Amino acid sequence: MQKLNFPTYSFRFKNSENKTLIYDEIRKKFVVLQPEEWVRQHCVQFLIQQKGYPKSLINVEKELKVNNLSKRYDIVIYNPDGSIHVIVECKSAKINIDQSTFDQIARYNLALNATYLMVTNGINHYYCSMDLHAERYQFLKDIPDYTT
Template sequence: MQKLNFPSYTFRFKNSENKVSIFDAIRKKFIILTPEEWVRQHVIHFLLDEKKYPISLINVEKVLMVNGLRKRYDVVVFNPNGTILILIECKAPEVKIAQATFDQIARYNMTLEAEFLMVTNGLNHYFCLMDFENEKYEFLKELPDYVLTKKNMENKI
């Protein structure tokens, strides 16, 4: 698989019926390795290893309803109170991040109301902080570490 713009991580692989699978620590099972899954697994390790989010607060590939249609988000990170802190959209490395990608995550976020958004194809990463009151978002250099978001949540209680 292609080298991505993330630190190097150790992954578990399995070969079965001429298909390579990668172990997903969140779903606790092997998943067929596609270019998009390769990006998703790097994002998961990035959240766990670099940003120090607890594994219990991360969820992967669940169905949500958007305008009556069944859609599937890639990764979400929950706050300890159950609200969604971060919504992440992963694309394969060959997929260029364009306005359509931001439109897609914005549609999902109308339902989920995440505080932060991340869009990545493994090579380019974009981070946003939502401002629901003024119906806009602000681009950030990076996502906050878990320790910072935890302190912010404690201050809101």
């Protein structure tokens, strides 16, 4: 897999039916290692190891409804009160992040009302804070570290 613009992390791998699987410690299972999954697993480790977010507040690959359509978000970080702190949209390193990527995460956020958004393809990372009242986002240099 391609080297990404994240620190180096150690992962557990196994092979099954001619496919490489990577262990997802949030979902507590092995999942097929696709390019987007490689980015997602690095991002999860970044959030845990560099940003200090507890695993118990992180959720990966769950369904949500957006305009009565079923969608799946990549990563959500909850606040201890159950509200959503951060939504992360992961793309394969081969995918350029463009306006449609931001439109996608903004649509998800209409349903989730997160304070922060992160978009990454593993090479480029973009961070935004949400102004839910004005319905716009402001770009940031980083998302905040976890604080209790």
